[in-house]
Amino acid sequence: MLVVLALLLLLPPPTPAFAATTAEGGPNLDSLSVDNGATAPSPSDWSTAVVDSTMARRPATSLGLGYTDALFLHAAFQVYQRTHDTRYLNYVKAWGSARVATDGSTGNTYNDLDSMLVGNVFLDLAPATGDSRYRLAANRIVKRVATFPRTSDGALIHNVAFTGQLWSDGAFMAQPFLARAGDHTGPPRQLLTYFEHLRNEDALLRHAYDETGRSEWADTSGRSPEVWCRAVGWFGMATVDVLEELPRTHPDRAALVEIVRYLADGYRRWQDPATGRWFQLPVKPGLAGNWTETSCSAMFTYTLARAVERGYVSPAFWPVAQRGYRGVLAKVSIGSDGRTRISDVVIGTNVGDARYYLERPRMDNDFHGLGAFLIMNEELRSSR
Numbered sequence: 001m002l003v004v005l006a007l008l009l010l011l012p013p014p015t016p017a018f019a020a021t022t023a024e025g026g027p028n029l030d031s032l033s034v035d036n037g038a039t040a041p042s043p044s045d046w047s048t049a050v051v052d053s054t055m056a057r058r059p060a061t062s063l064g065l066g067y068t069d070a071l072f073l074h075a076a077f078q079v080y081q082r083t084h085d086t087r088y089l090n091y092v093k094a095w096g097s098a099r100v101a102t103d104g105s106t107g108n109t110y111n112d113l114d115s116m117l118v119g120n121v122f123l124d125l126a127p128a129t130g131d132s133r134y135r136l137a138a139n140r141i142v143k144r145v146a147t148f149p150r151t152s153d154g155a156l157i158h159n160v161a162f163t164g165q166l167w168s169d170g171a172f173m174a175q176p177f178l179a180r181a182g183d184h185t186g187p188p189r190q191l192l193t194y195f196e197h198l199r200n201e202d203a204l205l206r207h208a209y210d211e212t213g214r215s216e217w218a219d220t221s222g223r224s225p226e227v228w229c230r231a232v233g234w235f236g237m238a239t240v241d242v243l244e245e246l247p248r249t250h251p252d253r254a255a256l257v258e259i260v261r262y263l264a265d266g267y268r269r270w271q272d273p274a275t276g277r278w279f280q281l282p283v284k285p286g287l288a289g290n291w292t293e294t295s296c297s298a299m300f301t302y303t304l305a306r307a308v309e310r311g312y313v314s315p316a317f318w319p320v321a322q323r324g325y326r327g328v329l330a331k332v333s334i335g336s337d338g339r340t341r342i343s344d345v346v347i348g349t350n351v352g353d354a355r356y357y358l359e360r361p362r363m364d365n366d367f368h369g370l371g372a373f374l375i376m377n378e379e380l381r382s383s384r
Contacts, residue, residue, distance in 0.1 A: 053339035071371030104136025168231035188252035233299025276327030345369030
């Protein structure tokens with residue numbers, strides 16, 4: 001059985017300067033054990049270790065256009081931007097050459113928000129390659145958004161088959177991409193409308209909202225019954241990423257910062273003191289069968305770290321991010337094959353009741369976890 005990272009218990013006093021725990025920016029580890037009983041030195045760079053391991057497992061041309069593959073590719077591109085290792089760029093380019101025609105078509109109809117996350121990869125590749133197909137591909141998504149179904153108050157629904165439904169996770173699938181593509185009006189308004197409908201009275205956000213009230217999960221307000229960890233994580237990342245693209249004088253900027261502060265308060269309140277991670281159902285930590293989930297914990301940690309770095313929240317939140325980072329790193333290990341393993345990542349999840357969320361399968365190296373880990377690790381490595 002794999003033994004996860006043996007993290008040092010004593011860390012330097014928390015500071016808002018984001019000093020990494022080692023000179024290389026990774027966790028302050030002496031070594032880690034692998035499942036053959038041997039002891040191997042820990043990687044000095046967990047991001048490159050995860051990308052290298054995933055590249056070895058999955059050729060670029062085996063990845064598709066779905067949001068989990070796109071999340072990993074977008075995150076791998078971020079690692080390329082820091083390291084300038086052309087192997088990573090070539091990997092993403094090989095995927096693009098296989099999936100995007102010269103006219104920008106992909107065979108995707110973009111009938112759900114999930115399918116739009118790939119737009120971030122198109123925007124990554126366009127300037128990096130100079131190939132016009134990627135700008136054309138991104139423009140196809142922008143044009144589709146203009147005709148995409150919406151709620152009565154203008155919010156993009158999650159899927160054309162789900163009339164009137166908003167899902168918290170949908171915010172990340174389209175809004176940061178649209179902001180990067182130059183739309184500085186739609187994304188902040190979308191996030192504010194989503195927040196109005198999904199805000200939970202106890203903290204954080206409900207998973208979904210149905211303005212028709214016809215969904216079996218909808219209560220009298222139209223909201224789903226549970227706060228699901230990864231949905232909140234997607235929303236937090238979406239908000240700080242959209243803020244990156246907005247001018248400092250943007251009229252909605254202050255309102256988005258208030259959303260970040262609201263989420264940060266919830267993250268701090270519901271962080272598990274024992275592990276530093278967050279539960280699958282974060283506002284019900286004592287519920288039998290509840291468990292800490294790795295991908296959302298990485299998303300929360302990223303959002304908190306970026307929020308402190310940009311001054312959206314006070315430096316008092318840095319220790320929360322630091323504990324979250326330690327908690328996620330405790331779920332990363334090296335196997336006897338020399339490759340990384342990220343454990344306790346919940347697979348793709350729809351809207352349901354508490355039992356449904358708690359019984360969702362957990363996977364090692366699920367792409368939700370790979371992408372979220374890389375985005376988190378790149379932030380905490382570079383935030384100094």
